[in-house]
Amino acid sequence: MKQVHIRVEDELYDKLNAYSLQSEQSMQDCVREAVAYYVTDMKRRQKDISNKQFSFIDLFAGIGGMRIAFDRAGGHCVYSNEWNKYSQQTYFANFGEQPDGDITQVNEKDIPDHDILVAGFPCQPFSIAGVSKKNSMGRETGFADKTQGTLFFDVCRILKEKRPKAFMLENVKNLCSHDKGRTFHVIKESLDELNYEVFYAILDGQNYVPQHRERIIIVGFDRERYGKDIDFKFNLTPKIPKPVMQDILDKDVDAKYTLSDKLWTYLQNYAAKHKAAGNGFGYGIAPLDGVSRTISARYYKDGSEILIAQEGKNPRRLTPRECARLQGFPDSFKIPVSDTQAYKQFGNSVVVPLMENVAKLIVEKLKYMDAEVADEERRKVI
Incomplete structure (x- = not known):
């Protein structure tokens, strides 16, 4: 391993030192990580992405299972976020990108525009009491009232600000019954209030890998862009022969x-x-x-x-x-x-080929609806 000695300004040194303490890494490791990130990111920005069909962001990214799936479906990841430092390490080793940290501290305006939001968000209980009180007083409530304090709120605020064409969320099967069904009710209601047409299904990974693994997949499409007459089905193609x-x-x-x-x-x-x-x-x-x-x-x-x-x-x-x-x-x-x-x-990760199949269905649906929207625009001009 080669050695490089560098001089930095006091302000930059203080920032590196603070990051060193926060990440529990040595100053040397922090500098090496920063240099590697800069060089790799520079190469990534220069890389030809003309063959990519859409852009997406990878929230609660873990080690990048969703990213692989959407990459394979023809996508280009423009932003990733994962708080766990060990998962960040694995993510960086495989994609050459250091995900952002605490999503609750990220300004949604700073996130790049994207076509699809992808998130395997953690399941947390929602407070219903405040909503019930407002309802009894005849006052309006919104997703911010119902989801504030949960990580799902961060998904909602990004959806509201960036309005991607579509999203795909992944969670454990028990999300449907979590907190006697209240959690899933709030999730569906909040996404509906954001004007997305929502579809969901519980899918088993054993059609793609030799593991019985059921997860709920929630897919949504922007009604402001595509209208309310949207239909989507989870018509998946299982792997043959079935893996053992x-x-x-x-x-x-x-x-x-x-x-x-x-x-x-x-x-x-x-x-x-x-x-x-x-x-x-x-x-x-x-x-x-x-x-x-x-x-x-x-x-x-x-x-x-x-x-x-x-x-x-x-x-x-x-x-x-x-x-x-x-x-x-x-x-x-x-x-x-x-x-x-x-x-x-x-x-904690996902069944990659299952997610890839769902990603391809979403992309196919977007292509079809985008073509319809384009035709409609042409008819208006004529």
Whole structure:
């Protein structure tokens, strides 16, 4: 590794020092990160994007699963945001871009214009009390009243300011029933108030990867641009043949991924205890010719939800690379973080090929509606 000595103004030094403390990195790492970001971003700006069909932003980006999906659908990412420093590290390693940090501190006016907003926003409870009080007084309420204090509010304020043609939001299946259905009701109502036509479906990733993983996908189109007569269906094309666990497994796996005798005994006793009580809790041995359970961010703890049987020894957990494949990431995807962080990141990510299929449907719909709008404009001129 080469060394470079630089001199900086006091003001710039103070900013670097503040960022060093905030990010818990050395000053040297901060400077190297800044230089790498500048050089890469300069190359990115110069890169020919003439073949790209649309622009999008990547909010709550994680490690970039949604970005890969929309890139493959013909898009060009013009902005990304992710607060977790380890996810930022993985994102930078793969896309050469450092995502913005805390979305709540970002001015929506500063975000670039874009065609599609993409976000896998966290699910949080909404306060209904203030809304109910206003309703009882006959006063109007809006998304700001209902969603303030939640990260969904940040999605709404960006939609309101930038008015992209469309959006795609992703969340856990239980969003529909969260807080007795109130959360999802507020989400739908808020998007409707922003004048977007909304469609949603619960989709399972097992048609694209060997994992049972259900997620709710919410898609919206701008009624101010396309009118109210909008129809959209989640007509997906599953992968054939259907993937199975054997497809994503490595042949030679380090012994460190094999469960210790102590942990294996604990998991067996834990499962037996709950089985005796009539519960279905316990570890899961994934069938090699089938699909696994849903991988979660807690996989780093013991790997119990997805274990691989081994002849003559204890079962093992998946390697980080196998977790990446289980979510549909390509083998070229870089994993620059520790195993613990990698397990958390892939457990929190999306099934990339599923999102890619939905992205392509959105793009096809936008092409069709844009053509209709253009025809209408031509007729007005004539």
